[in-house]
Amino acid sequence: MKAMPPAFVxxxxxxxxxxxxxxxxxxxxxxxxxxxRGHPDVLDHAAFVEAVFERQKINPPLLGVxxxxxxxxxxxxxxxxxxxxxxRRAVPFGGDATPVRLIFLYGIPPHRVAEHLAxxxxxxxxLRDSVVVAGLLTAEDAATFFQCLS
Amino acid sequence: MSxxxxxxxxxxxxxxxxxxxxxxxADRLKINELQATLLWAAIVGLLGAWASIAFKEATEWLHHLxxxxxxxxxNYTESFRGMPDWKRVLVPGLGGLLAGLTLLLGNRFKxxxxxxxxxxxxxxxxxxxxxxxxxxxSISAWFSGAxxxxxxxxxxxxxxxxxxxxxxxxxxxxxxxxxxxxVACGAAAGIASAYNAPxxxxxxxxxxxxxxxxxxAFGPLVISSVVATLATRAHYGAEAMYAAPxxxxxxxxxxxxxxxxxxxxxxxxxxxLSLLKQGERVFARLQLPSWARLALGGLVVGALAVFHPxxxxxxRDLVFAVLHDPGTWQTLAVILVCKLLATAATFGSGAVGGxxxxxxxxxxxxxxxxxxxxxxxxxGWHLEPGAFGLVGMGAFLAAATGAPVMAIIMxxxxxxxxxxxxxxxxxxxxxxxxxxxxNPRTLYGEALKRKGAAAxxxxxxxxxxxxxxxxxxxxxxxxxTFGEVAxxxxxxxxxxxxxxxxxxxxxxVSLHDIKPYLDQPELESLLIARDVMREDFPSLQPxxxxxxxLDTFGQADSERLPVTEPGxxxxxxxxxxxxxxxxxxxxxxxxxx
Numbered sequence: 001m002k003a004m005p006p007a008f009v010x011x012x013x014x015x016x017x018x019x020x021x022x023x024x025x026x027x028x029x030x031x032x033x034x035x036x037r038g039h040p041d042v043l044d045h046a047a048f049v050e051a052v053f054e055r056q057k058i059n060p061p062l063l064g065v066x067x068x069x070x071x072x073x074x075x076x077x078x079x080x081x082x083x084x085x086x087x088r089r090a091v092p093f094g095g096d097a098t099p100v101r102l103i104f105l106y107g108i109p110p111h112r113v114a115e116h117l118a119x120x121x122x123x124x125x126x127l128r129d130s131v132v133v134a135g136l137l138t139a140e141d142a143a144t145f146f147q148c149l150s
Numbered sequence: 151m152s153x154x155x156x157x158x159x160x161x162x163x164x165x166x167x168x169x170x171x172x173x174x175x176a177d178r179l180k181i182n183e184l185q186a187t188l189l190w191a192a193i194v195g196l197l198g199a200w201a202s203i204a205f206k207e208a209t210e211w212l213h214h215l216x217x218x219x220x221x222x223x224x225n226y227t228e229s230f231r232g233m234p235d236w237k238r239v240l241v242p243g244l245g246g247l248l249a250g251l252t253l254l255l256g257n258r259f260k261x262x263x264x265x266x267x268x269x270x271x272x273x274x275x276x277x278x279x280x281x282x283x284x285x286x287x288s289i290s291a292w293f294s295g296a297x298x299x300x301x302x303x304x305x306x307x308x309x310x311x312x313x314x315x316x317x318x319x320x321x322x323x324x325x326x327x328x329x330x331x332x333v334a335c336g337a338a339a340g341i342a343s344a345y346n347a348p349x350x351x352x353x354x355x356x357x358x359x360x361x362x363x364x365x366x367a368f369g370p371l372v373i374s375s376v377v378a379t380l381a382t383r384a385h386y387g388a389e390a391m392y393a394a395p396x397x398x399x400x401x402x403x404x405x406x407x408x409x410x411x412x413x414x415x416x417x418x419x420x421x422x423l424s425l426l427k428q429g430e431r432v433f434a435r436l437q438l439p440s441w442a443r444l445a446l447g448g449l450v451v452g453a454l455a456v457f458h459p460x461x462x463x464x465x466r467d468l469v470f471a472v473l474h475d476p477g478t479w480q481t482l483a484v485i486l487v488c489k490l491l492a493t494a495a496t497f498g499s500g501a502v503g504g505x506x507x508x509x510x511x512x513x514x515x516x517x518x519x520x521x522x523x524x525x526x527x528x529x530g531w532h533l534e535p536g537a538f539g540l541v542g543m544g545a546f547l548a549a550a551t552g553a554p555v556m557a558i559i560m561x562x563x564x565x566x567x568x569x570x571x572x573x574x575x576x577x578x579x580x581x582x583x584x585x586x587x588x589n590p591r592t593l594y595g596e597a598l599k600r601k602g603a604a605a606x607x608x609x610x611x612x613x614x615x616x617x618x619x620x621x622x623x624x625x626x627x628x629x630x631t632f633g634e635v636a637x638x639x640x641x642x643x644x645x646x647x648x649x650x651x652x653x654x655x656x657x658x659v660s661l662h663d664i665k666p667y668l669d670q671p672e673l674e675s676l677l678i679a680r681d682v683m684r685e686d687f688p689s690l691q692p693x694x695x696x697x698x699x700l701d702t703f704g705q706a707d708s709e710r711l712p713v714t715e716p717g718x719x720x721x722x723x724x725x726x727x728x729x730x731x732x733x734x735x736x737x738x739x740x741x742x743x
Contacts, residue, residue: 055681058629058678058680059629059631059675059678061675061676061677062675062676063672063675063676064672064675069676071681073680073681110685111684111685111686113660113663113682113683113684114663116677116681116682117663117664117666117667117677117682120673120676120677120681121666121667121670121673124670124672124673124676125670128672
């Protein structure tokens with residue numbers, strides 16, 4: 001199985017919060033997960049959130065340019081689910097208190113290993129581009145925001 | 151915010167390049183334990199050759215010491231001819247005494263075992279040969295052989311070569327199947343270097359010891375016997391052991407007398423075998439301690455040597471004489487009888503060694519005498535008794551050992567005479583069939599039976615996955631970063647790395663999964679082993695049978711599988727090669743329903 005990374009774009013219907021107010025990593029992530037409450041593919045919201053924090057504890061996935069990619073591999077989701085949040089002010093993440101303004105949260109069912117890799121790699125590749133990141137930070141609305149990612 | 155996206159400095163460009171090279175190689179070469187076994191087979195071949203060269207040199211030295219013979223190469227006929235009568239009797243007697251004392255000292259702490267051995271290392275068993283027992287037997291054989299006992303040297307040669315292999319296998323902590331294989335390689339190396347016969351070395355072990363020419367098992371045997379032969383030739387030169395005059399066939403009808411010779415050898419071989427047994431019985435009836443028995447055996451040989459010094463030694467000179475300068479048939483007949491008696495006395499007394507060369511001589515002499523008779527009966531056919539000598543060697547060997555393939559090849563390699571091959575093939579097969587119909591037990595079958603080969607086979611049949619277990623080398627902790635995963639693949643040649651958390655097996659990371667993403671250093675900070683591991687990977691239980699394991703390997707498409715306890719605790723790994731080697735190298739597996 002030679003799974004080349006698909007030309008990935010965030011689904012345009014992924015829940016998005018452009019003006020998140022949070023002081024801590026925990027608050028910020030909780031707010032992002034709240035966007036997925038009631039999502040049909042999230043089987044157990046509390047357990048899903050738990051899995052995300054569990055993963056954060058081991059080593060918070062950071063892109064180093066103010067972007068966090070909290071993610072969890074858990075059977076509590078049926079399909080890959082996304083939530084995106086942009087913080088008004090930088091929130092300190094991890095032990096090094098890395099300032100984070102963009103949060104891309106996702107959950108992936110355990111057997112979808114190839115997609116987990118493809119998703120993470122595609123996001124990382126896209127967000128490597130400082131023009132893209134600048135666009136995301138200044139986007140006025142959801143449409144513009146997703147435009148930057150396409 | 152302007153920090154360059156290289157927080158994943160851990161996954162350096164160098165590492166990535168190396169991983170790419172490694173993947174490129176992995177895609178093109180299927181590397182597994184099999185190839186590694188070939189390498190070890192070569193090393194064992196070299197060790198085996200050196201062991202046998204050392205033994206041969208030591209024998210020659212001791213032979214000089216015993217007999218005072220000053221010739222270039224050990225030639226027992228010559229050296230015994232040059233000695234006064236009393237010394238001809240005394241030297242083999244003394245050698246037997248020393249050989250017996252060696253056994254006595256070596257077995258001090260054990261109950262005296264049955265000491266008659268045609269070929270010790272024929273039973274590879276579980277690949278663990280005792281260093282002490284092997285050395286004691288080899289030293290005892292050294293005394294018997296060098297003092298003129300009518301005994302072959304291949305026993306100790308094979309013993310020492312196999313011992314070197316067994317020690318290697320143990321040192322490397324090989325699992326059982328590979329250890330057996332490597333000991334078999336040692337035996338092949340011993341035979342190849344003893345007779346300068348690489349093909350026969352490989353086939354002898356495949357045919358008699360493993361009972362299989364499956365490529366998994368046969369390949370390493372070929373490598374080690376070739377290496378052993380080359381090493382031996384570097385020391386002794388490349389001449390055939392029994393270079394023979396070239397014989398030509400004058401017509402197809404000549405095959406008829408060869409066919410008859412095959413029949414004669416088929417009848418003669420069981421008689422030869424029962425003579426050896428008879429010798430054992432006679433000596434057993436005397437109820438002497440082993441040192442006295444062996445000394446007596448030596449004295450009998452010595453007494454015969456007073457009249458016919460040719461009987462001393464393994465019989466190599468005699469085989470040579472039959473092929474090149476046989477003398478009158480009457481003399482040869484007398485020598486044959488004396489040599490048979492000497493061989494029966496040496497073996498009956500419990501001397502350690504082999505009967506290979508005595509068997510060759512018996513065959514050669516039988517063949518030659520038959521040839522003389524045939525030439526007299528059919529004067530117009532231009533039969534050459536010497537050619538019958540060669541064919542007799544092959545046919546007799548095939549019948550006595552029960553390994554016609556080996557015998558045919560061995561004869562070709564010993565003499566490097568191609569012309570003779572077709573009659574040898576014919577006569578060997580006839581001899582083998584006749585012998586089997588008269589007496590289903592062969593030279594080595596006898597030794598195998600005594601050594602409980604059936605029990606070994608049965609034991610092997612009950613072996614489970616747990617017995618092939620090796621420590622798992624390619625493992626990762628679940629929180630290993632992407633860079634650590636990549637480096638893990640660099641340090642191990644496996645396609646899958648096992649993710650282990652506090653001794654528990656969680657899943658595997660597949661090289662193929664992460665392959666497309668190695669160019670992205672930023673993944674270092676985003677992914678850990680747990681994120682990308684496959685949990686649905688099969689694992690083996692220690693109690694599973696080999697066939698079950700093979701089924702699981704079929705599903706997994708992996709060269710190795712983790713072995714776990716029912717609770718998930720990782721015990722180690724099993725390589726597919728080991729399972730295949732095991733199934734291929736199972737000794738004389740009973741035909742399955």
